Amino acid sequence: MSRPLRILAAAAALVAAFALWLAWPDLLEPAEIETTPLDLSPERIAEGEYLARAGNCVGCHTAPGGALFAGGRSIRTPFGDVYSTNLTPDPETGIGNWTTADFWRALHHGRSKDGRRLYPAFPYPSYTYVTREDADAIFAYLMSLPPVASPRVEPALRFPYDSRFALQVWRALYFRPAAFEPDAEKDETWNRGAYLVEGLGHCKACHSPRGRLGGIDPDAAYSGGKLPGGGWEAPPLNPSGTMTDAEAAELARLLSTGISKHTAVSGPMAEVVFTSLQHLSEDDIDAIVAYVRTLPAAPSAPSSRRPFSPERYRDVLAAGATIYRERCADCHGRNGEGSPYVYPPLAGNRLVTAPEPTNLIRNVMLGGFPPSTQGNPRPHGMPPFAHQLGAADAAAVLTYIRTSWGNAAPPVTAADVERR
Ligand code: HEC
Ligand code: HEC
Ligand code: HEC
Known part of the structure; x- marks a missing residue:
C-alpha cells in the first residue's frame, strides 16, 4: 500500500472503531425482543401498581395539576429541560399501542417504541436492573389506567446537548443495559x-x-449529589460507612413516615417519601435499609471554608442566640433538643452541620411540612423565615445553631443566605 492509502486506511479504521463504540449500547440490544402475553388480572395489576410506586413513576410522569401518569412535567437537567411522557394507554399520545416488548425496550435499553434514544432524565440507567417480570407487571398496571390524551412535549436543551449525537456519546460513556446480579454471600433481605x-x-x-457531562463515577456513587437547578443537596446515604441498629431503625422510620427521632425529610425527598416510599411494605423498607447501611463511607470532603473562631464571631453569636430564643426555641427546645418525631433536634443534626449549608438555608428560609404519611398523618410545620429575617439575621441564627450544643460546623454568611 502506498503511504496516502495507508493513512486513509488507518483513518477509516479509527472512524469505524469510534462508530462501533458509539453504537455499543444499541448493539447490546437483541434484534428482536420477545413479546410476553399481557396479563390484566387484578393481582397482576396490583403487583404492577406497587412496583410503579417503588419506582416513583407517578412523581415524574404527572404534571402539576395534570392527570395522573399523563406526562408533561418538566424535568430539570444541567443541560436544559426534558419533559416526561404520557404513560396512560391512550393510543395516539400514550402507550396504548405498545407491547410488553416495547415497554421493556424503554425501561431496559432506554429506547422508545420507534427506536429513538431516550434522555437519561428518565432514570433508565437504574431501571435497566428491573427484571422483565416486574417490568411486565408495571406495564399491566399502566394499561389498566384510564387513557388520557396528552401529546409529547419536545425537550428544551441547550446546544450542543440537544443533538442526537450528544445523547449517543452520553450513552456510550455511561450506559450499558444490565441485569441485577444477586450477591450469593449476602442474605435475601440485603x-x-x-x-x-x-x-x-x-x-x-x-x-x-455527577461529572460535567452528567455521568456518575461508580466509585463515588451514593456519596451525595447536587440536584440540578440549585437549591438542594442530596446528602451521602451512609456518610460514616457504619450504622448502628438503632440508627437503622430510625432510618426505616424516616423513609416510611418522613420523620425520625433525628430529622425530617424536606424538598425533593419529601416528595419521594410521599409518592413512593410510604407505600412500600415494612419488609421492603427494612431491605432498603439493610442495603443502605452497607454502602461505603462517603469520602469526607475537605471544607473550603475557613475554620471557625468564636472570638471573631462573638457579636454574631450573641445576635443569633437572641433570635434563636425568640423565634426557634419554642419548637426546637432551648438547647436544640427538639421533640422526638415532632420537632427535629438541631443539636447533633446532620442537616444543620452539613459542610454545605444549602439544605439548611432552604429549610429555614422556606419552611415547610414533612410529607403527610400513614405513619405521620398530621405533621407539624416549620414556618418560613424568608420574610421575617434579613440575610444578616438569618446568617447569625444559622451560625449559632451550627456552633452550639456540641455542633461544630463552619459559619454561614449573609452572602451564603442571599445566594440561595
Ligand atoms: C426522574 C423522572 C422520571 C421518573 C422517576 C420516571 N420517568 Fe419515565 N421518563 C422521564 C422522562 C423525562 C422521559 C422522556 C425521555 C425522553 O424524552 O427522551 C421518560 C420517558 C419514559 C418512557 C418512554 C416513553 C416514550 O414515549 O418513549 C417510559 C416507557 C417511561 N418513562 C416509563 C417510566 C416508568 C415505568 C417509570 C417508573 C418505574 C418512570 N418512567 C419513572 C422521567 C421519569
Ligand atoms: C412552630 C414550630 C417551629 C418553629 C418556631 C421553628 N421550627 Fe424549625 N422545624 C419545625 C418543624 C415541624 C420541622 C420539621 C419540618 C420540616 O423539616 O419540614 C422543622 C425543621 C427545621 C429544620 C430542619 C431539620 C431537619 O433535620 O430536617 C431546621 C434546620 C430548623 N427547623 C431550624 C429552625 C430555626 C433556625 C428556627 C428559628 C429561626 C425554627 N426552626 C423555628 C418547627 C419549627
Ligand atoms: C429526586 C431526588 C432524590 C431521590 C430519587 C432520592 N432522594 Fe433521598 N434525598 C434527596 C434530597 C434532595 C435530600 C435532602 C433533603 C432532606 O434531607 O430531606 C434527600 C435526603 C435523604 C435522606 C436523609 C439524609 C439525612 O442525612 O438526613 C435519606 C436517608 C435519603 N434521602 C434516602 C434515599 C433513598 C434510600 C432513596 C431511594 C429509595 C432516595 N433517597 C432517593 C433527593 C432524592
Missing part, C-alpha cells in the same frame, strides 16, 4: 434491598455526584 435501591428506587440518580 439482595432485595440492593435490587430496590439500584433499580426501581433510583436513589443513585440523586444521591451521587
